[in-house]
Amino acid sequence: MKKAVVLLSGGLDSATVVAIAQGQGFEIFALTVDYGQRHRVELEAAARVAAVNNVKTHQVIHIPLTDFGGSALTSEIAVPKDRDEAKMNSEIPITYVPARNTIFLSFALGFAEVIGANDIFVGVNAVDYSGYPDCRPEFIAAFENMANLATKAAVEGARLTIHAPLMSLTKTEIIREGLRLGVDYGMTHSCYDPSDSGQACGRCDSCLIRQRAFESLGQLDPAL
């Protein structure tokens, strides 16, 4: 079996990506980054998703992005609530974490080289998203190009591929595909600002985008 590193946050998107990568016949080495995120409960969701999918390994790496701050997810800045769609589509919110996907993919690149994997899967999406620049196809393409100059594996002829299978899907399409593959979305967690007991707020961008998509499928979001 071909090995793949899958960046697994514990959210709806990355849970779908695990199922897609498995459907393509990859052996999954899940990598979760504990970056000090406000929504710690997503780390527990990642562990559940890894376990139920029988991944080959699930590695959690700890990096203190809270030392830098600069985001509502890594500091005391408040998470915005109840933003309307027009606002979501026109400005990058304060939940943006500087260089987050660059940092995550860099760790995935190092991990992939150590285990001998040529494939990295990431659940970024440029349709129903918060406008984060590091979720765009041009960013992923540029990262892949850089990665193929960065490693000993590349010098020795390996070709690394960054798979972003959700890139051009709407959230509704992502969920429909996940349900087809048997993903249990009740195990996932997407809220940026959960209560102490882990309950989703239902009002941050991440909750709103997710809820609307389940509604469009005539379903209730099982994580609410």
Next chain:
Amino acid sequence: MKKAVVLLSGGLDSATVVAIAQGQGFEIFALTVDYGQRHRVELEAAARVAAVNNVKTHQVIHIPLTDFGGSALTSEIAVPKDRDEAKMNSEIPITYVPARNTIFLSFALGFAEVIGANDIFVGVNAVDYSGYPDCRPEFIAAFENMANLATKAAVEGARLTIHAPLMSLTKTEIIREGLRLGVDYGMTHSCYDPSDSGQACGRCDSCLIRQRAFESLGQLDPAL
């Protein structure tokens, strides 16, 4: 003053880069990565170099690359000794750390965005080096290209520059430039495999390259 993030390892190269960036009028925000490296003593050297240069801030970030392993610098694998120049020039040694510079530059990118810097300095060098792929000019150019698609700052019109002022210098030329700028190389540490007391081994690639350069200038390496 323009702000610059300088990746500061505590070695000869990065100490020279601090002096060069200061000479170009930048205000220095030094960033040192504690990645669990075998040569812990270089972290103390980084603190000395930061202090003597009066940098604006010196941030140390801790990331556990030892969780991945795969290198003599992050695991129990032995550091090669007494390699001859032909061998140094023909193979990438086991001291290579998978994706290290990609990871370091990614953190520098996030840090630069948080503090509002558009310039990152890194002491990579593709002449007298160990053949690491992530020290080559094509890698740095590809990283810069990716970085300019990755951030909110870039979307808003900022242009990030990765400065690698040592890229095409020999080690002798680097030291000559550093001495001209007043760098005290006795404060730096380059050895991959120091004794418990922090004494350089004098036989790893890093020691050998450095020693030869000081010799070519008719000097003794002050770190030995």
